[in-house]
Amino acid sequence: MALATSRLNSTINARTHELTEVSVLLAYMHEGLAVLDAWGNVKVLNAAAIHMLGTTFDDAVGKPFADLVGDNRVRGLLKGALEAPAKRQSLDVALGGRVVSISTTFVPVADEGGHTGMAVLQDVTELRALQMMQQASGLAAVTR
Numbered sequence: 001m002a003l004a005t006s007r008l009n010s011t012i013n014a015r016t017h018e019l020t021e022v023s024v025l026l027a028y029m030h031e032g033l034a035v036l037d038a039w040g041n042v043k044v045l046n047a048a049a050i051h052m053l054g055t056t057f058d059d060a061v062g063k064p065f066a067d068l069v070g071d072n073r074v075r076g077l078l079k080g081a082l083e084a085p086a087k088r089q090s091l092d093v094a095l096g097g098r099v100v101s102i103s104t105t106f107v108p109v110a111d112e113g114g115h116t117g118m119a120v121l122q123d124v125t126e127l128r129a130l131q132m133m134q135q136a137s138g139l140a141a142v143t144r
Contacts, residue, residue, distance in 0.1 A: 032121030040065050040078040052121050099125045
């Protein structure tokens with residue numbers, strides 16, 4: 001009995017440590033991460049997603065992700081992700097003067113909802129500006 005209790009405590013401690021590591025990773029990553037249910041409602045957000053969306057955790061949880069983004073194209077993106085699970089789909093949207101690339105992936109899970117989705121938000125404002133500058137300089141070289 002003591003051996004079984006010791007093994008159980010060891011397993012619990014190991015899982016608690018793993019959970020802590022994952023929590024720290026998600027909290028401090030630069031990309032925003034939103035976990036969505038099968039209907040596109042927010043289940044969980046990390047700090048970067050909260051910042052990019054200009055919301056709070058309490059205000060976001062349970063709300064439609066598309067409403068938080070404020071761009072109706074996101075509904076189509078989520079619908080497409082649900083129709084093609086595990087296929088990554090992306091869309092650039094404007095959020096608070098920044099350009100944010102939203103990538104979604106829905107994966108089948110064994111729960112009552114049937115699917116859980118992830119939306120990854122990346123601030124690509126500087127990247128898009130550099131791409132525009134590169135295109136403009138390429139066009140200038142062609143017209144000379």
